[in-house]
Amino acid sequence: MTRKYKTVIVDDHPIVISGISGLLSDFQIVEVVEKLQSGVALLDYIETNEVDLVLMDIFLPVINGIDLCKTIKQKYPKIIIIGMSSQSERSLVMQFVQNGGNGYILKSASFDEFKNCIHKAIDGEIVFSDEVRAVISQPQSEDLDRIPSLSRREKDITLLLSKGKSTQEIADELFLSFLTVQTHRRNILQKYKVKNVAELITFLLKNNLLN
Amino acid sequence: MTRKYKTVIVDDHPIVISGISGLLSDFQIVEVVEKLQSGVALLDYIETNEVDLVLMDIFLPVINGIDLCKTIKQKYPKIIIIGMSSQSERSLVMQFVQNGGNGYILKSASFDEFKNCIHKAIDGEIVFSDEVRAVISQPQSEDLDRIPSLSRREKDITLLLSKGKSTQEIADELFLSFLTVQTHRRNILQKYKVKNVAELITFLLKNNLLN
DNA sequence: TTTTTATTACCTGATATCAGGTAAAAGCAA
DNA sequence: TTGCTTTTACCTGATATCAGGTAATAAAAA
Numbered sequence: 001m002t003r004k005y006k007t008v009i010v011d012d013h014p015i016v017i018s019g020i021s022g023l024l025s026d027f028q029i030v031e032v033v034e035k036l037q038s039g040v041a042l043l044d045y046i047e048t049n050e051v052d053l054v055l056m057d058i059f060l061p062v063i064n065g066i067d068l069c070k071t072i073k074q075k076y077p078k079i080i081i082i083g084m085s086s087q088s089e090r091s092l093v094m095q096f097v098q099n100g101g102n103g104y105i106l107k108s109a110s111f112d113e114f115k116n117c118i119h120k121a122i123d124g125e126i127v128f129s130d131e132v133r134a135v136i137s138q139p140q141s142e143d144l145d146r147i148p149s150l151s152r153r154e155k156d157i158t159l160l161l162s163k164g165k166s167t168q169e170i171a172d173e174l175f176l177s178f179l180t181v182q183t184h185r186r187n188i189l190q191k192y193k194v195k196n197v198a199e200l201i202t203f204l205l206k207n208n209l210l211n
Numbered sequence: 212m213t214r215k216y217k218t219v220i221v222d223d224h225p226i227v228i229s230g231i232s233g234l235l236s237d238f239q240i241v242e243v244v245e246k247l248q249s250g251v252a253l254l255d256y257i258e259t260n261e262v263d264l265v266l267m268d269i270f271l272p273v274i275n276g277i278d279l280c281k282t283i284k285q286k287y288p289k290i291i292i293i294g295m296s297s298q299s300e301r302s303l304v305m306q307f308v309q310n311g312g313n314g315y316i317l318k319s320a321s322f323d324e325f326k327n328c329i330h331k332a333i334d335g336e337i338v339f340s341d342e343v344r345a346v347i348s349q350p351q352s353e354d355l356d357r358i359p360s361l362s363r364r365e366k367d368i369t370l371l372l373s374k375g376k377s378t379q380e381i382a383d384e385l386f387l388s389f390l391t392v393q394t395h396r397r398n399i400l401q402k403y404k405v406k407n408v409a410e411l412i413t414f415l416l417k418n419n420l421l422n
Numbered sequence: 423t424t425t426t427t428a429t430t431a432c433c434t435g436a437t438a439t440c441a442g443g444t445a446a447a448a449g450c451a452a
Numbered sequence: 453t454t455g456c457t458t459t460t461a462c463c464t465g466a467t468a469t470c471a472g473g474t475a476a477t478a479a480a481a482a
Contacts, residue, residue, distance in 0.1 A: 013297065013318040015325070019230030059297075086224070086270075086297075107224040114226070151428060164410025166468065180430050186471075196469075197409040199375025205416040362458060377438065391460050397441070
């Protein structure tokens with residue numbers, strides 16, 4: 001008999017944990033050895049226990065799933081990590097995979113999709129649920145995988161923009177020339193390839209890049 | 212023997228549904244008669260079936276839980292409706308209860324909390340999970356309770372604004388006059404007392420009022 | 423040390439937004 | 453039926469944004 005994959009579920013919602021473990025109880029090949037509600041608890045657990053597979057929520061309190069994934073993979077590259085969330089923001093998924101994640105499943109995925117993904121991930125594939133795949137496989141400027149970061153000054157200005165400040169008000173507040181702020185604004189919009197501040201802020205907030 | 216409460220679970224995440232029905236299977240007093248993934252499906256279902264208790268996610272596609280609750284309560288005030296979500300935004304909870312909701316539970320609540328709340332709700336109480344109660348019972352700047360809501364059209368326009376569309380583009384997309392869209396924009400900004408679209412979007416996204 | 427990035431700043435012209443006003447028709451609720 | 457809200461639409465003028473340039477200085481990375 002083949003060894004079972006020792007699996008840990010990490011989610012801050014007990015109900016979700018219960019749902020997933022119910023789903024996994026059908027599996028012959030995996031065995032849920034622990035259910036945790038935080039990233040810190042997971043880091044503790046893998047220090048002293050053998051783990052083969054982790055199913056984790058991306059939006060966790062304190063440490064988010066993306067950073068958590070990176071930390072774990074650095075020390076234990078063999079652990080298979082599958083991320084889950086309610087939204088399929090392209091950049092989130094990309095970051096997760098770049099940090100070593102083995103797959104990304106939307107919580108709105110069907111049971112079949114879930115099972116399928118977990119099976120394939122165990123076989124070494126990088127897996128995505130249907131909706132996620134639809135989002136990330138869109139044409140979408142093949143190079144924009146890695147989201148550019150804002151410089152210090154650009155962050156200052158973006159924050160004030162999100163508060164509804166005008167170019168002139170920002171210039172006054174930061175003791176800069178109106179024209180300088182204008183240049184920064186243009187650079188920021190260009191950086192994220194957005195048309196105006198409205199789209200910029202939507203992008204930044206949805207990707208947790210603002211504050 | 213007392214009659215069992217016919218219960219419907221509404222959530223767009225199959226896993227959550229499974230988790231909750233697992234939880235409810237321990238209950239002698241309730242019986243899960245249907246599991247649905249959308250508000251529309253629920254409206255259909257209650258037209259032709261008897262329902263005593265509804266457990267619904269607040270963030271549902273198409274119709275949100277708050278509007279859904281209102282609609283149902285108008286026609287079937289006897290149905291007990293408990294809302295669930297991942298966040299406990301004060302204004303959301305308030306709106307839900309004002310629309311007739313019988314309780315609000317965070318998905319991060321423990322199983323015991325869940326059971327407790329459902330029991331009490333059946334007994335006629337308006338119930339909240341611990342974390343929710345902590346949030347809503349805070350003093351809170353007495354005036355900012357009620358956040359104005361957007362009309363259907365205003366929502367359409369706001370969504371397009373968040374995608375960086377210009378007034379003209381929105382007019383074209385919705386088959387409206389440029390001037391009409393301009394009027395809507397002004398009304399929306401006024402409603403939330405913000406200076407421009409940037410501030411509007413920050414406000415809406417931080418309060419989960421946009422999709 | 424050379425190169426690149428960040429920050430600062432100026433110029434112009436086209437287009438868009440914002441703020442003020444008004445107002446009619448349709449739909450819903452009291 | 454009488455109001456209230458929503459949706460539609462028009463007008464004007466002041467500001468603001470966006471997109472296209474260029475360019476010097478400072479700081480950080482190669």
